[in-house]
Amino acid sequence: MSHTVAVVGVTGAVGQEMLTCLEERRYPFTDLRLFASPRSAGQKVTHQGKTYTVEALAPGCFKGVNVALFSAGASISREWAPKAVEQGTVVVDNSSAFRYEKEIPLVVPEINPQAAFEHRGIIANPNCTTIIIAVGIYPLHKKAGLKRVVAATYQAASGAGAKAMEELRTQTREVLDGKSVKPGVFPTQIAFNLFPHIDVFVEDDFTKEEMKVTWESRKIMGLPGLNVVTTAVRVPVLRAHSAAVFLEFERPITPAEAREVLKSAPGVKLVDDPKEKLYPTPLRASGQDDVLVGRIRPDKTVQHGLAIFVAGDQLRKGAATNAVQIAELLLKKNR
């Protein structure tokens, strides 16, 4: 049976990682189509021994494509995803374009796989920070019932794309060389600095990034009334996001019970032996599909509280892996 996969935004940081995930996970495509901006069209990309030519998006370009993984920004998704659907393609969209539409499923396969099958052509891939936090806390929710989530994030440059990662490298070298630096992709200096400003400012002076964690956690976990408050901070790390998360539950849960639950939770790796210097870090999470969870402590300042620290590769589980996992779900269902 023929099965054609397309990657839209293949020259970006997430697009590149999507190719890696397709290969590593032996995703069974028979043909691969690679799309990017007109500027990148014509470039050759070698993947699993075959050479592909990057194409620009054009009317009719999705003909024969079974699944398209979009990661080229919200405006490209808004314009081209509906066109792909018209041509019979199922779109897994990594942008925020469709995440908050009621009829469009927002899926983390470890949490709400069944939602993927209710799609009408488009399935949204959640925000990277939200995926990483949600995968870490959902098993604890099932055990003790989540009431409130307080999160402070430590988000890597990769979340702002390949150019942002390059800006961090270049700027860092400039600072080390005593040169003056000028922000480009980022709103202010990222080298040896950090700032609580990711995405635009929306309601009550929260950023959209901060609100995404609230909106998307509720939708993915099916908890429309869940209390979630976040401060989202960009840090001078290349890839992999971290978060300090403070949880309040309906029922008692000890750190030992939390560890027991997380040990066997899908998509989670328990890394919690502080005396051996084992705890989640972005470097440890980089290149891994699992979300690392550790530093599990009782939070006695509140009833049934836990404090944890999570880290996950933003480009992998936070984006590419999750998208490919969704495509795999659909494929299994169709068999």
Place this chain on the structure above:
Amino acid sequence: MSHTVAVVGVTGAVGQEMLTCLEERRYPFTDLRLFASPRSAGQKVTHQGKTYTVEALAPGCFKGVNVALFSAGASISREWAPKAVEQGTVVVDNSSAFRYEKEIPLVVPEINPQAAFEHRGIIANPNCTTIIIAVGIYPLHKKAGLKRVVAATYQAASGAGAKAMEELRTQTREVLDGKSVKPGVFPTQIAFNLFPHIDVFVEDDFTKEEMKVTWESRKIMGLPGLNVVTTAVRVPVLRAHSAAVFLEFERPITPAEAREVLKSAPGVKLVDDPKEKLYPTPLRASGQDDVLVGRIRPDKTVQHGLAIFVAGDQLRKGAATNAVQIAELLLKKNR
């Protein structure tokens, strides 16, 4: 009137900053004595046009010293501060050696200046992260009554001393050059990485750094029952600590009211105009005595909640400035 000041640990990052603070604040000493480890003894240090010779600590060395600012680690303080007191010196100690002793005042001049006058020879300077958070939240406490503080910190290399700052610089260059790196001062790689591990692990798997924020906030603010929970994280920033802080109050307080209070609060600079990209960052806080407070938002997930972001120069207000301010308090009292 003669007034001799000593700096113990003068070759360290905080010791150096103490000299800068004494000069900038025109602290009126008539003589200055500089102490460091035997390895550094004999070094010449020029300060305000005069040259001083660094001395090793030795029996009787504090004779004639009115005030000694200690910043050479807890074990040096434990051994030498009592000896200095015996010789009539008042010690302002930046280490954690005496902070939790009931009879020893722990002072932030903007919060509990009166406590400084109850000393029996030693006054403790609080932990840097605690000072920065406490200065930012105490004015809000006076307005609305603090009930609970949840903090996630972003702590600079400077908190681990001058060698740690050098390790961040050196390691970062090694990573940029594609070389392999080996942790030295830090427990794991700091370049383009971060880790939730500062100081040793103590009760319930919290670090001592995390517990310091609880223990010291309570003592400084005179709120023995205050609920405080912290996750302390080291980030690849050279100097100035930041924290995402989530506050719960007894009484209602709006972001507008919080801004009004903070505008005129001592030691605080309100930096809260996100649409103009104005919010606290470590780079903005570096070299300043004020603690920057911003990103003030209503936290509607809890009754009377606020979310804020603070940044303060760890070497200045977090250490050297606060110590010199304490010495100034004593001097005023004696006049």
